[in-house]
Amino acid sequence: MSFKLSDLNAISTASFVAVCDGFFEHSPWVAERVALFRPYGDRDALHRALCAAVDAASAEEKLGLIRSHPDLVGEAAQRGDLTSESAREQTAAGLAQVSPAETARFRELNAAYWARFGFPFVICARENKKDVILATLPIRLANAPEVELRIALDEIGKIAKLRLFDAIEEG
């Protein structure tokens, strides 16, 4: 069962933040900043408000949000130390089943990405499969830093939308 939007519009800020907690990885401040603007008429309106809060955040906060994301096929994934959402998404993309060669390739590209941009490679794993992600990574690696920052935040918005639509139902 999912949580109802009408309830989400009515509960305390603390409970609202608790329900929205997983939408933006390790970043409850996003939900905190939109609690006051309730009620939201539908899930899209809530999602737009959350993304607007990210857009309005400081450069440091945006960087912190991006850095809250785990590497794909990274050490946290290997340790089983992902949020439940990330674990499910990486599995859906086929990233739970990787060959040693693929793992080595991910590690190498992830390291190059971090070294170039100062934050991890973020992609909406549920909208992409392993092969596409592996093909995309070198292309993204060639982008300008300001372009990658924008893409990372857009991907985070897509991730949040899928998580929100899973957790919340209208009505």
Next chain:
Amino acid sequence: MSFKLSDLNAISTASFVAVCDGFFEHSPWVAERVALFRPYGDRDALHRALCAAVDAASAEEKLGLIRSHPDLVGEAAQRGDLTSESAREQTAAGLAQVSPAETARFRELNAAYWARFGFPFVICARENKKDVILATLPIRLANAPEVELRIALDEIGKIAKLRLFDAIEEG
């Protein structure tokens, strides 16, 4: 942030069940049966009601609840296919770091336990460490089936209490 008990007392049944969803592994029916008896004065009262709903359930439902639990150090854990709660609890018990010999011992004991009782070995992993669990398993294996059924349900109650107290705050 945690969800507030006062909000839990006020929201729709669907949202109440969504918040309580993870307390009893894959068994939303437990929360469904106590939603009507709100409001609860404190978290203990809610927990007692949930456990009473389990006690009042049919023998088939109780068996289904126990069977919803993953084996410790089992195949689901290895596949990364646990609920987030189970994954966290098994990790807290030190079960994410097991030697091949320990894994083999768990698999052997788990299989013997299933064969004898018809349900998996359930223990509140957050209250026990790997060595204690491995020492306890052969002892529990020697119990009478009706005793193990009672112990399994009691352990499920303890697991649910820790999950509930993590997710819900009074006030």
